[in-house]
Amino acid sequence: MLSDFTVFVLNIIGTVSFAISGALVSIKARLDLFGVVFLGIITAFGGGIMRDILLGFEIPNIFYQSYLVIIALVTSVAVFIILYINRNNLVKLDKKISYFNNFFDAIGLGAFTVMGTEIAFTSGVYENVLLSVTLGFLTAVGGGIIRDVLANTAPFVLKKHVYALVSILGAFIYYYMRIAGLSVTLASSVVIGLVFALRLFATRYEWTLPKIKYDKQI
């Protein structure tokens, strides 16, 4: 019961967070109201739909949770209105907006990593580690990838590498905590906190991975 309620709450937190982040990215990419709402919704649910297709579900879950779609829609519209009202002040507010974007994106990343990995347990494929971790990662990162491909910007996941690594790490830890018998509520609290902290540290201290300076393009 408690765990059902936890899942319900996490779904709403993840949806609102990703809708905010998707809407902010779309506004910065100068899309209009429709583009903002469309990409807000895609960012929130794209990963989950990819996950459900991968799992061979008849119809993706989200179509039976239309209240979540309405939440994402209202959230995106609200973000648009707030920025529209402050449209003459955006340069001054830019730092604050970036901070908000990172903050909510970090929460969404944690919540959806946990939710996606948990599906491996509720749908009975948890003996497969590779699949379980992929489900967590895809749920968390898939929506953002679709958003970036549609907005025609280089996918965030490839530029901000640590971002994806944090989600993969979180999915692994959540997976083994659940295998060890810990409850959804306990495991998800720990992992969401960890993903959130690592994600913000990575942005703040600009953690990077090795890279090769290659001068000739293909």
Place this chain on the structure above:
Amino acid sequence: MLSDFTVFVLNIIGTVSFAISGALVSIKARLDLFGVVFLGIITAFGGGIMRDILLGFEIPNIFYQSYLVIIALVTSVAVFIILYINRNNLVKLDKKISYFNNFFDAIGLGAFTVMGTEIAFTSGVYENVLLSVTLGFLTAVGGGIIRDVLANTAPFVLKKHVYALVSILGAFIYYYMRIAGLSVTLASSVVIGLVFALRLFATRYEWTLPKIKYDKQI
């Protein structure tokens, strides 16, 4: 019987229209013969394949309707040949070509919105409004999104916002006409006409939605 025939005709009209539009976009993006044919076919069937995957069909419908693939292939090749013959006159013909492109795209948009929404009824998921409308929208717009992503241009659906809105509106109206007991033939005639007219008006009068001028990129 009549309704089966209507579906058959709409499928052919939509396929030819979208293959023409896909081929024209590809030629303008300077792709070669293969690219033109490939994107002509993708534009025509990409949305339907995404819809069938979303519905959890074993094998997408199109693989049992290979005559449609041949129609799209022949149409794309024909468009290529006609423009190739007139290749020294294209600047002069450009306006006419754009007009043709908009015209056929508007027909295809209407036909595939209707066809996609109708699938909700034939496959028995019509109690789910959200899913039914998404099926119509995805069938109509999905092929164009894949085309734009592959041609590496900003997706049409995000720039020409009204485009997508018209399809969503059409899907809603078709859905409720069918729920109200109207026949496929009647409902589809009304909705195709409406989508066609709105799509052309939107292009002609350059209808736009509100947008925020955001000066700093992420």
Place this chain on the structure above:
Amino acid sequence: MLSDFTVFVLNIIGTVSFAISGALVSIKARLDLFGVVFLGIITAFGGGIMRDILLGFEIPNIFYQSYLVIIALVTSVAVFIILYINRNNLVKLDKKISYFNNFFDAIGLGAFTVMGTEIAFTSGVYENVLLSVTLGFLTAVGGGIIRDVLANTAPFVLKKHVYALVSILGAFIYYYMRIAGLSVTLASSVVIGLVFALRLFATRYEWTLPKIKYDKQI
């Protein structure tokens, strides 16, 4: 028995080849270690996952073959390390690297075209020519398309048109050799050799298809 072994060997050859090619493209696109490994894996398995989703498999095959994922991961990391060690010499080595990339990509193209078409026989949908050939083509070319879309470069498949045509031709020939009763080992040897040769000739002699010079962009 022999044929099972052939399939096993082809899978490993294709995986290693595409992981090498995916890693090289990512390094040239200046991605970091994570991006290189991520796109190496995606290039190797993206096509197969799309194929399995198209066929309506519950869970894509690759999740039951995690040794292949580990092979792709180790291969991508190895490519990164080798180029990192030689990072001050890359301009001088550029020609050699391009040659390697083409070489392995040509092997992978042949191996995965054959593997994908063979799935049509093992999963019993071989009466459908269109579907069988699409499965071979998609397995071979799908991973590269996803790689190019994510790396935000114009998809290889549309620029190097002959590339895709060679895979379609190979799938057709393999299909009819198998229908004619030839063994997997024989048919795959012939087709892989043919695809490999045509792919390299096409690059070397810069075979092209007709194209229309269109001056006005949409």
